Amino acid sequence: MTNTNREWLLAERPTGEPDQDSFELREAEVPAPDPGELLVRVRFLSVDPYMRGRMRDAESYAEPWDVGDALRGGVVGEVVESASDAYDAGDLVTGEGRWADYATLDADDVAPVDPAVAPPEAYLGVLGMPGRTAYFGLLEVGEPKPGDTVVVSGAAGAVGSVVGQIAVRNGCRVVGFAGSDEKTDWLTDDLGFDAAINYKTADDYRAELDEAAPDGVDVYFDNVGGPITDAVFTTLNLDARVAVCGQIAHYNDEETPTGPRKLPQLIPVRAKVEGLLVSDFATRFGEASERLGRWVASGDLEHRETVVEGLENAPDAFLGLFSGDNIGKQVVRVSDADAE
Ligand code: NAP
Numbered sequence: 319m320t321n322t323n324r325e326w327l328l329a330e331r332p333t334g335e336p337d338q339d340s341f342e343l344r345e346a347e348v349p350a351p352d353p354g355e356l357l358v359r360v361r362f363l364s365v366d367p368y369m370r371g372r373m374r375d376a377e378s379y380a381e382p383w384d385v386g387d388a389l390r391g392g393v394v395g396e397v398v399e400s401a402s403d404a405y406d407a408g409d410l411v412t413g414e415g416r417w418a419d420y421a422t423l424d425a426d427d428v429a430p431v432d433p434a435v436a437p438p439e440a441y442l443g444v445l446g447m448p449g450r451t452a453y454f455g456l457l458e459v460g461e462p463k464p465g466d467t468v469v470v471s472g473a474a475g476a477v478g479s480v481v482g483q484i485a486v487r488n489g490c491r492v493v494g495f496a497g498s499d500e501k502t503d504w505l506t507d508d509l510g511f512d513a514a515i516n517y518k519t520a521d522d523y524r525a526e527l528d529e530a531a532p533d534g535v536d537v538y539f540d541n542v543g544g545p546i547t548d549a550v551f552t553t554l555n556l557d558a559r560v561a562v563c564g565q566i567a568h569y570n571d572e573e574t575p576t577g578p579r580k581l582p583q584l585i586p587v588r589a590k591v592e593g594l595l596v597s598d599f600a601t602r603f604g605e606a607s608e609r610l611g612r613w614v615a616s617g618d619l620e621h622r623e624t625v626v627e628g629l630e631n632a633p634d635a636f637l638g639l640f641s642g643d644n645i646g647k648q649v650v651r652v653s654d655a656d657a658e
Pocket residue numbers: 366367368447448451472473474475476477478495496497498501541542544562563564565566567568594595596597639640641642643644645646647648
């Protein structure tokens with residue numbers, strides 16, 4: 319095993335859309351695991367939209383990164399040295415670690431990865447945080463009933479693609495918004511969505527919705543905000559539920575837009591709009607993992623990962639989330655199974 323590690327750190331806080339200048343790759347020594355820790359060779363690391371929030375100097379549900387801090391996120395890795403009785407060298411695990419070749423993880427906070435269920439990178443997507451967000455966000459906040467019409471924005475992404483499939487399983491009519499024909503084709507041809515709207519080529523979202531959701535919208539799972547959300551708010555049915563999961567269209571905004579936007583639309587239909595945080599369901603993660611794992615292993619739940627090759631390209635993978643480069647979950651391959 320080499321003794322040299324590479325790790326990404328926050329070089330500067332971005333203004334507006336981040337670029338390469340926000341990131342710096344530094345060399346460091348491979349850390350030694352403290353008691354209770356595992357040293358893993360990172361196979362895959364996750365880049366996620368919420369990390370944009372961590373680049374700001376503002377408290378939120380995710381603690382801000384300081385300039386000079388190593389970047390952290392979900393990783394899948396192979397244990398190379400264990401200082402815990404719970405795992406041995408050679409085990410595959412997932413947890414939170416640095417954007418690095420080698421990372422130390424607290425053994426109490428990792429979960430085993432079973433490549434017989436799904437490829438390891440799926441543990442950062444459908445079998446990881448995004449899959450759990452889709453599961454609890456749709457079922458507990460959206461509360462879909464058979465026959466309901468469910469609209470999902472960011473539908474071809476890590477969360478949205480799982481939301482839509484669970485809604486289909488629950489007997490709903492499912493409509494997705496996504497940013498390319500390749501994505502909308504995937505939703506309708508492979509994932510069972512009833513309709514999908516390419517918002518980058520559509521002129522009139524409301525007219526597209528009237529066609530795709532002729533009975534109106536009972537559940538809106540919002541991953542993006544902005545003009546898509548404005549249009550969906552005008553189509554909500556009586557007692558509709560809106561699960562506010564993400565607002566990626568606004569993550570690079572420097573100023574919060576003022577104004578009620580489409581809130582008056584909620585009054586006549588008495589719609590309920592509720593923010594959701596996946597971590598609120600932590601005591602039930604076992605249930606989600608068990609069910610999602612079963613659906614994936616049986617082939618009932620499809621998943622896709624977009625893989626950027628090489629730790630050196632991790633910033634590109636992150637930046638690509640804002641231009642929609644990913645289909646399904648965006649991950650970075652840091653090393654191969656047979657690498658030294
Ligand atoms: P993702 O959907 O896999 O990736 C982001 C996608 O957003 C891109 O592929 C892009 O697809 C779309 N997008 C980017 N800019 C957009 C814009 N201006 N308007 C419309 N779409 C845009 O990411 P994810 O991990 O599944 O996360 C999805 C959302 O859920 C994010 O907002 C995230 O912050 C949120 N989230 C929330 C929680 C929670 O607990 N609340 C947990 C996980 C994730 P297109 O090609 O379609 O544009």
